Amino acid sequence: MSQLDALLGTWEPVIGLEVHVQLATKSKAFSPSAVKFGADPNSLTDPLVLGMPGTLPAFNRGALALALKLGVATGSKIRARARFARKHYFYPDLPKGYQISQYDEPLCEDGTLEIIHTGVVRKIKLQRIHLEEDAGKNMHVGAVSHVDLNRAGVPLVEVVSAPEMHGAEEAAEFMRSLHRLVRWLDISEADMEKGQMRCDANVSVRRRGEDRLGTRTELKNINSFKFVHHAIEHEIVRQIRQLERGERIVQETRLWDADAGTSQPMRSKETAEDYRYFPDPDLPPLVVDGGMMSGTLRGMPELPVARFDRYVRAGIQPDDARTLVGERALAEYFDETVKAHPGEQSGRVIANWILGELLGALNAASLGIDASPMPPSRMSELVKLVEDGTISGKIGKEVFEESFKTGEAPAAIVDRRGVQQISDEAALWEIIEEVVGANPHQVQGYQAGKDGLFGFFVGQVMKRTGGRANPVITSDLLHKRLGR
Amino acid sequence: MTHWLSASETAAHIASGELTAASAVDALLGRIASVDGELGAFLAMDPRAHDAAAEIDRRRAAGEPQGPLAGVPIALKDNLVTRGVATTAASKMLDGWIPPYDATVVDKLRAAGAIIVGKLNCDEFAMGSSTENSAFKRTRNPWDAARVPGGSSGGSAAAVAAGLCAGALGTDTGGSIRQPAAFCGVVGLKPTYGRVSRWGAIAFASSLDQIGPLTRTVEDAALMLEVIAGLDPRDETSIDAPVPRYRDALTGDVAGLRVGIPHEYYEGAIDADVRGALERAKAVLVERGAEVVDITLPHTQHALPAYYIVAPAEASSNLARYDGIRFGHAATDAKSLQDRYMRSRAAFGTEVKRRIMLGTYALRSGYYEAYYKKAQQIRTLIKRDFDKAFQHVDVVLTPTTPTPAFAFGAKATPIEMYQADVFTLACNLAGLPGISVPCGLSGDGLPIGAQLLGKPLDEATILRTAHVIEKVLGIGHPKGLA
Numbered sequence: 028m029s030q031l032d033a034l035l036g037t038w039e040p041v042i043g044l045e046v047h048v049q050l051a052t053k054s055k056a057f058s059p060s061a062v063k064f065g066a067d068p069n070s071l072t073d074p075l076v077l078g079m080p081g082t083l084p085a086f087n088r089g090a091l092a093l094a095l096k097l098g099v100a101t102g103s104k105i106r107a108r109a110r111f112a113r114k115h116y117f118y119p120d121l122p123k124g125y126q127i128s129q130y131d132e133p134l135c136e137d138g139t140l141e142i143i144h145t146g147v148v149r150k151i152k153l154q155r156i157h158l159e160e161d162a163g164k165n166m167h168v169g170a171v172s173h174v175d176l177n178r179a180g181v182p183l184v185e186v187v188s189a190p191e192m193h194g195a196e197e198a199a200e201f202m203r204s205l206h207r208l209v210r211w212l213d214i215s216e217a218d219m220e221k222g223q224m225r226c227d228a229n230v231s232v233r234r235r236g237e238d239r240l241g242t243r244t245e246l247k248n249i250n251s252f253k254f255v256h257h258a259i260e261h262e263i264v265r266q267i268r269q270l271e272r273g274e275r276i277v278q279e280t281r282l283w284d285a286d287a288g289t290s291q292p293m294r295s296k297e298t299a300e301d302y303r304y305f306p307d308p309d310l311p312p313l314v315v316d317g318g319m320m321s322g323t324l325r326g327m328p329e330l331p332v333a334r335f336d337r338y339v340r341a342g343i344q345p346d347d348a349r350t351l352v353g354e355r356a357l358a359e360y361f362d363e364t365v366k367a368h369p370g371e372q373s374g375r376v377i378a379n380w381i382l383g384e385l386l387g388a389l390n391a392a393s394l395g396i397d398a399s400p401m402p403p404s405r406m407s408e409l410v411k412l413v414e415d416g417t418i419s420g421k422i423g424k425e426v427f428e429e430s431f432k433t434g435e436a437p438a439a440i441v442d443r444r445g446v447q448q449i450s451d452e453a454a455l456w457e458i459i460e461e462v463v464g465a466n467p468h469q470v471q472g473y474q475a476g477k478d479g480l481f482g483f484f485v486g487q488v489m490k491r492t493g494g495r496a497n498p499v500i501t502s503d504l505l506h507k508r509l510g511r
Numbered sequence: 512m513t514h515w516l517s518a519s520e521t522a523a524h525i526a527s528g529e530l531t532a533a534s535a536v537d538a539l540l541g542r543i544a545s546v547d548g549e550l551g552a553f554l555a556m557d558p559r560a561h562d563a564a565a566e567i568d569r570r571r572a573a574g575e576p577q578g579p580l581a582g583v584p585i586a587l588k589d590n591l592v593t594r595g596v597a598t599t600a601a602s603k604m605l606d607g608w609i610p611p612y613d614a615t616v617v618d619k620l621r622a623a624g625a626i627i628v629g630k631l632n633c634d635e636f637a638m639g640s641s642t643e644n645s646a647f648k649r650t651r652n653p654w655d656a657a658r659v660p661g662g663s664s665g666g667s668a669a670a671v672a673a674g675l676c677a678g679a680l681g682t683d684t685g686g687s688i689r690q691p692a693a694f695c696g697v698v699g700l701k702p703t704y705g706r707v708s709r710w711g712a713i714a715f716a717s718s719l720d721q722i723g724p725l726t727r728t729v730e731d732a733a734l735m736l737e738v739i740a741g742l743d744p745r746d747e748t749s750i751d752a753p754v755p756r757y758r759d760a761l762t763g764d765v766a767g768l769r770v771g772i773p774h775e776y777y778e779g780a781i782d783a784d785v786r787g788a789l790e791r792a793k794a795v796l797v798e799r800g801a802e803v804v805d806i807t808l809p810h811t812q813h814a815l816p817a818y819y820i821v822a823p824a825e826a827s828s829n830l831a832r833y834d835g836i837r838f839g840h841a842a843t844d845a846k847s848l849q850d851r852y853m854r855s856r857a858a859f860g861t862e863v864k865r866r867i868m869l870g871t872y873a874l875r876s877g878y879y880e881a882y883y884k885k886a887q888q889i890r891t892l893i894k895r896d897f898d899k900a901f902q903h904v905d906v907v908l909t910p911t912t913p914t915p916a917f918a919f920g921a922k923a924t925p926i927e928m929y930q931a932d933v934f935t936l937a938c939n940l941a942g943l944p945g946i947s948v949p950c951g952l953s954g955d956g957l958p959i960g961a962q963l964l965g966k967p968l969d970e971a972t973i974l975r976t977a978h979v980i981e982k983v984l985g986i987g988h989p990k991g992l993a
């Protein structure tokens with residue numbers, strides 16, 4: 028039992044997450060500058076992004092379409108007339124002195140994010156999903172600070188969960204599930220390394236059985252899945268320790284320092300800023316009409332957790348099912364392969380081939396599933412050849428490798444190489460007779476009780492057939508011939 | 512003597528070849544050089560004006576198509592952004608800022624062939640009613656140099672009245688076009704909110720600001736509105752409605768027109784000369800067949816307090832961008848980021864600081880409901896007053912201001928100054944079109960303006976009505992100016 032586990036006997040952590048996800052639009056939320064990662068500093072700007080006098084925001088409707096997808100996919104209530112609000116604070120990376128966000132009239136409320144935690148589906152309530160613009164970035168070089176405004180004005184959704192997660196791993200799973208969902212819906216690449224998905228966590232602890240929430244702290248700057256887990260676990264332990272020493276928790280914002288593996292206070296509630304929210308008078312209400320809603324619903328694909336359920340019901344192991352739905356293209360690949368080769372057990376078998384051979388080969392070649400040189404049709408052709416006994420599983424792997432490398436069809440490889448499995452009993456019996464005749468000592472030994480020698484005979488048959496002997500029939504016939 | 516030609520006349524003379532654009536512009540630049548030292552209307556000249564005029568003449572000679580303002584010299588209030596020409600909004604905060612882009616209205620004026628001659632003085636960030644809040648200079652009233660030209664578009668009104676441009680653009684947040692137009696004896700039109708794109712108008716109060724023309728004739732106001740109005744994808748508050756040929760509305764016919772007289776605008780401290788002039792304006796309309804209808808706008812008294820919550824609140828937000836980081840004035844000796852903000856923003860003038868503080872207070876967490884939201888509710892009530900009134904009348908006639916132009920320094924307290932706008936604020940709060948047209952002179956020889964308010968997007972009717980008043984009660988040019 029770990030140190031934390033011992034503490035968790037008495038204490039219950041409560042976690043809520045605020046996740047920012049950049050929307051994959053071509054241009055910024057309110058102006059025509061391009062959205063691109065890694066461009067030269069301040070190359071993606073225009074008068075509005077620079078906050079110049081006289082500029083006005085014009086909302087990029089593409090961002091609304093993407094946010095709506097997430098709203099619908101999470102079963103959120105979509106507001107027919109949402110509003111943008113201005114959130115004010117002074118910082119060099121915020122050129123207008125305010126961020127265009129949403130306040131009391133957000134686009135989406137009361138949704139759920141389904142997460143797959145310890146093999147089962149769990150629903151986490153979402154308080155809201157709202158649209159806003161990203162800020163730029165401050166960079167400190169020695170005593171000098173630079174501002175890069177390329178990121179300023181990039182459209183974001185902020186997803187706010189209810190405080191109803193109870194462990195760092197569950198919170199990390201929330202992040203993974205959201206990451207999977209936004210990628211699934213083509214809303215965002217959500218690359219945390221590139222800052223396309225970022226997480227702030229609200230953490231508190233209370234004694235088990237207690238209804239009231241404890242005083243919370245907000246952790247900022249958590250920018251990898253690993254850190255989500257580390258930072259939250261660290262904060263849980265810190266708070267429990269403090270409470271056990273009889274100290275109080277101060278409501279404050281803390282900055283996670285990944286290098287030090289610890290967090291530092293940023294500002295306390297007493298000095299917290301007043302953002303002076305008010306509806307942005309430059310932007311009329313954001314109207315979501317029936318046409319947009321039905322269009323979004325029509326375009327909604329089967330979602331990852333629904334697909335996970337379907338796979339598990341079809342008999343696929345939950346871990347495998349979860350891997351298959353990890354990426355939409357992978358699940359599509361799987362479904363297409365199964366569709367080309369329907370059958371009672373096909374799902375499981377095909378899952379094994381895809382998760383074992385195919386992903387292995389793709390990884391080795393640093394390719395994504397989208398770029399697989401072996402399309403689903405070839406994959407199903409290969410599985411069929413193994414399943415109907417044309418080739419053995421072992422030969423199947425060889426054929427897979429060759430088809431993956433050359434792009435040649437599996438059936439063509441089998442024909443060309445003449446590696447069809449020998450299932451003809453008469454032919455195999457003849458070969459077994461030869462093996463028995465050539466190895467009298469081993470026959471004697473086996474019959475005297477050395478069971479381990481059975482494998483030797485199988486091996487000899489395989490050797491003489493170039494590995495093509497059907498192993499099941501071979502084994503049956505050997506038992507018959509050797510009398511045991 | 513081409514400087515007294517109206518914009519329409521100037522365009523016609525240039526189109527017919529009686530006048531070249533270059534000579535008109537050059538003559539005007541000469542006049543500005545001799546007159547404006549004393550008047551103080553201009554903050555900056557556009558050095559490209561002569562070349563732009565020569566290009567108009569070249570196009571005419573080549574028989575190329577010309578816009579309706581081809582060769583007409585126009586000047587702009589300095590809170591309208593002009594590419595390559597310093598734009599300061601009369602604030603030290605923007606001293607030396609050269610914008611990299613043009614306001615939509617500037618694009619449209621250029622496309623119509625107008626020659627931008629320069630930038631005009633105003634109250635800092637359009638906050639004021641006398642142009643005394645300019646950080647740079649005092650602008651005098653062309654009718655009486657001891658008096659203010661009004662504000663905040665005081666430079667625009669003075670330049671048009673003094674014949675230093677054929678027409679000008681101003682902005683009107685609570686009367687900033689109509690009030691100086693009245694003080695300087697010119698026509699000032701505030702269009703319906705959203706009629707003209709605000710892209711490139713340096714924001715004061717976004718839900719109230721609107722750009723409009725100041726001209727010597729109603730016809731010119733109609734012509735300029737035709738040029739600058741219309742939907743603009745860069746301004747989401749601009750209205751998608753066809754732009755009529757407003758000049759066609761100037762028929763001289765007001766027979767059957769129902770003119771609303773709201774008693775709330777005729778009570779209290781109104782100058783006797785102003786009362787008299789408004790009576791004459793009313794009589795002119797009645798003589799020509801208009802019907803006068805007494806109406807009530809019961810929430811009028813709340814317009815001023817509501818305005819002084821909404822406008823400062825939005826201003827405190829809009830002016831947050833002046834932080835000394837990217838453009839404009841920056842403190843160079845700051846010791847920390849906070850210090851840099853404090854020192855840089857110290858460059859704002861007193862009135863701007865006052866409004867930022869008022870607005871910041873009104874938007875504080877926990878105060879929003881009691882102030883900004885309540886003020887917005889009052890706005891809705893004021894708008895409903897007008898909606899009801901416009902079921903019975905076509906236009907509303909009021910004085911533009913309670914008094915003619917006052918002397919420099921006459922308004923000792925901010926509240927006194929704010930009350931100079933008491934008749935013009937409701938129009939902005941309700942988003943309506945409003946026009947001020949001269950309707951007489953006071954005993955001291957100062958211009959008096961009549962204000963006409965119309966239904967949303969019905970600029971045509973207030974222009975038609977103003978045109979009739981102008982024909983009968985027009986006051987000519989300031990005495991003592993050749």
